[in-house]
Amino acid sequence: MKTENILVIGGTGKTGRRIVAQLKALGHNVRIGSRSATPAFDWHQPEDWSKTVEGMDKIYITYQPDLAVPGALEAIEELVKAAKRANIKKLVLLSGKGEREAQLCEQVVIHSGIDYTIVRASWFNQNFSENFLLEPILEGVVALPQAEAQIPWVDTNDIAEVATKALTEETHNGQIYELTGPRTLTFEDAVAEMAKASNRDITFIPISIQEYGEGMRKAGLPEDFIWLIEYLFTEVLGNPELAEVSHDIEKVLGRKPIDFSDYAKATVATGVWDPKSLA
Template sequence: MTKQSNILVIGGTGKTGRKVVELLKNQNQNVRIGSRNESPSFNWDDPNSWQKALEGMDKVYIVYYPDLAVPGAFESIQGLIEIAKKTGVKKAVLLSGKGEKEAERCEQVVANSGLDYTLVRASWFNQNFSESFFLDPILAGHIALPMPNARIPFVDTGDIAEVVVEALMNETHNGKTYEITDPNALTFEEAVNIIADSTGRDLKYQAVLQEEYNTMMKAAGVPADYIWLFDYLFREVLGNPNNHVITSDVEKVLGRKATDFKVYTMKTAKTGVWHQSIPQSV
């Protein structure tokens, strides 16, 4: 039987974190959800909240928000790791972005901390189409995005969560870095067409220039720092062909193939999320 640990899941209400929480609970682990709405609360913007959330924990899954590439992320990860060491945490698993050069400084803080650690670099999530910024355009039936030629090996958050839990629970993953992707790399147009097939909806992809996309975000009231982040993620991550590479790390860690994008779309279509009425803001 697996030994019971106390595990803080930062971002435990988010796309990967809530699946990590569920899987750990299924394994009888003591889980504390790191969220602004829990008690003790955890807020990246309030370093005073970090110690209480870490106290009594053996392990921590770190999901930084909004992204390890943003200014201030490095200092926050440094601060968190210092407190984690003082409070007796033994292991940290960090969620990072595949191909995000800027995030590597944060990864190094964890890798050089003296704690046991695993780095999980994920490609863009499938669930961005159903739980995040691509959902509204899908509901509107018109998806205008830059980087039409980028081949993106999207990854399912269920696969990420399983890899994270395996890394948290099994010491053979200590010191390892995993880069996790889907078995296929798709352009935005191909991804949209697969969603159209799975839902029976008429969805149109339109290629736009990055500058046009930034202007659209500004007009929609997206804050300037988020426009900077999206610009970085599109140009630096999707614009770099090295990041279009498919990996076999899901299979290496889980002993099974990564979830195909089509499997994700078929499953998600059944939930009805892509058939909701169009929100007012669109």
């Protein structure tokens, strides 16, 4: 196997850090693209991107905070230009299932003239342990809108394994992989799985989008964050395409995707859901 130089943008994040570990284990040279890396990479500072991209062979792209936000399309266009100037041979883009705006960004990568794989993922299991849904789990009360939405939760360990293969094996060039778990669960189902695994009472309360927005405003969260959360809960969770279970993980990895109940058991063992960590 040839050792390659691979840039992982968001390389300390939920998917990125798992990919970094796998690529290093395979013997590749990995550069992390993030604001705290050296050289620093910031999606808001395109004038500095060439320093990060220079000397790399391949790039894993996670955009921040989401491909649906205003400015994402232009940023992906700029990154593709920088990648072409640096003679990058492969792009792997993390995109969102059921997210129409993200698909416009996919088109930029697809038509870049560079080999590519699109990894179009459903909502992550790890939103409950490494993201905005951790706090309500710790507090034991999860109040969310879209209680009816059927979500095929996907594990970031599976996403990372697929993305690592996409980065290192040519057979995945030109593919769009839709990554989901093996079944759909509503928020209430997911909360029940986590309560069972952690042997705690965790209550689910269905609320409206309006109530959720008001709660976030009362908590003083920034308006652009509230806009994104409202977008995700209306446009993405309201899109029936999101609910379709895909078999692409099994196709690429030759095994079944990780089930939410196994994620819940493994996460309990890490201690991250121990309410004592709130103190």
